[in-house]
Amino acid sequence: MDYEYIDCIDAGTRFCPCSLAETGECILCSCLRGEKFCDCINWKGVCIYGEFINNGQKSKNGRESYKCLIENKISRENVFYLKVSVPHSLAGELTYVGSFVFIRNEKFDNYYDTPISILEVNTEEDYIELGIELRGTKTKAIDLSEKELIIRGPYWNGIFGIKKINSLKEKRALIITNGIGIIPAIPLIKKLTENGNHIILISDTSNLDLSYVKSKIKNYNIKEIYLNIFSNGNLTEEFVNILNKYKEDTDLIHVSAQDIIILRISDLISDKSFTCCNNAKMCCGEGGCGACSARFSGHKVKKLCKLQIEPKYLFRERRLI
């Protein structure tokens, strides 16, 4: 039976309740949405209303920004990789699948904050590695950074379907990536491997030099297939054949690519357990600014920076204009 369970990625964390509670817009809590009585369908383990009252009817502090040293930079065609020193506490909070941070060149103002997925994190030496595709003004500004970057975090909603991923143990996963989408798939591969899962990676590296990332993948014993996935607005025949070949013997399919590719693939695997990356435009990352809002039929607005939803509900009845 189709039923949309919703989840807020920040519920119960040190950032909960957030400013949405102060304006009666909490995603999960009925008492913090102006209702008179508790109707806690989406219990996450903590009474958010209780936390709010106990905090003097105020929200907790949001994420902080840190000035971080760039330790190393590898520049390639259309893409560059950064190794950045971060505070130890921040490193510890970026170990989860789906973690990301907002980064910007310190010479530009905060509108240049760019959400970038974590490629790798090291909590002993306290650094993160990022892979950034050069596309437009924000990413080029970051490329211009010399010594330091402003990093704001931690954020965790980079992937939809996180529960399924974390609970997959000793099963089979098929990971499909396009272009820079391979970056957020690396922590995913690490987690799934740690949980004893067998992984097949189908990747379209497009025109990006992803050799650095590919070298990291060699650390995991997975089957890699590189081919062209998408062309002229459609999935390529070659890819569809390979997908059909592998999808039957798979317990989870993850797609880390543009929305159009996620949508096209989801049509072909509608009966399969399916997760995907979060492509929402983000600015504050905490539900306030509305940049990430997606509209759905029935006047529903979902804030994709915080909401964890099942990928199958991402496009269903979605309003595009």
Added chain:
Amino acid sequence: MVIIGGGWAGCSASITAKKAGADVYLYEKTDMLLGLGNVGGIMRNNGRFTASEELIELGAGDLINICDESSLHKNINFSGHQHANLYNVNIIEPKVRRYLEEIGVNINLIKRAVDVEVKDRKIKGIHFSDGSYMEADVFIETTGSTGPMGNCLRYGNGCCMCILRCPAFGPRISISYRAGIADLQGEREDDVYGAFSGSCELSRESLSDEIIQELNKTGVYTAPLPEEYVNLDKLKTKVCQQYALKEYAENLILLDTGHIKLMTTYFPLDKLRKIPGFENARYIDPYAGGKGNSIRYLSVAPTGNDLRVKGLKNLFCAGEKAGLFVGHTEAICTGALAGHNAVRYYLGIKPLILPRTLAIGDIIAYANDRMKIKQGRRSRYTFAGSNYFERMKELNLYTIDKEIIRDRINKVSLKDVFNQKII
């Protein structure tokens, strides 16, 4: 048949539904049945004796018998109450659970119902918090009206960690509300929603030898309160109006139900420990009984006298869900009727409405009538005391004569009606 909520009402409904011939699936959010019954224990006091015997004659005395067999003290009197039995809360739940298993009820623990699918005013199925879904022909909601945490916070003194254990197992959800039927609320005397649960429990070993000895022997202990602690206003706040007599404000009244039941909503621990015999006192339930207690009566569903929820075709309810009832006996009685009527509905037979010549029939009808008016929403309905027990006496419904009760049931041809297999 799906029954949501494994307290006294849900267990009772399971039994009569099973006897009537249904396939019963009972769902409970915590890891134990009986809910508040695990910290209750008072049976057969005042009019509850009558109701218990009526229920036995009607053919659904199974749980009454289990309570009688599990009693630590029988036929005792305490302030305002006669011939009470006190069952041992430590042994009651496994007994009830095994009985239900024996008769073939499918018990599903740690299953929290969170939403429904409704079509044409009929519930099709229930969604659970673990992602599962269950369809059935007919549903009974016996989720009670206590808490959850958000309500206890807004209308009480906050979560006090009671037996319902919302922080561990998640909050209860009002299924009737999820199905689109607005809940009704009870009010306290001062026009505030909800009422505090009326008692808490202390650890036996934490009380003085003198108190324990008296409790072991007689089942009751009364400790006069120093004048500065007497708070008559607190009586108005509690659910259990039958224990809202002056004696309960001027004294601490303890009952031995396995743990030691303190007949007051809550009592600050530092004050309690100043009373002779209570110097080392410690709360067993709620864990923070010094701070407050759970808030009840915030989600009553509107029902007919057949206990079917108004506005839906196939949802019945019982216990506190069905009205401003207090007590295990009330839950067991309404549960028995709901379980039976749910099966009648499935078969297309007219539901049973118990006549008002029976205490059980009268309390249901009376509570329903009274719920419609503001004054009525400030009262509670229990065979054990307050307005309804007075009414029982006035109408000659109250009796402890089993012959009279037997006749009463025979006169309306309802002997063993709940024992009949109708499928």
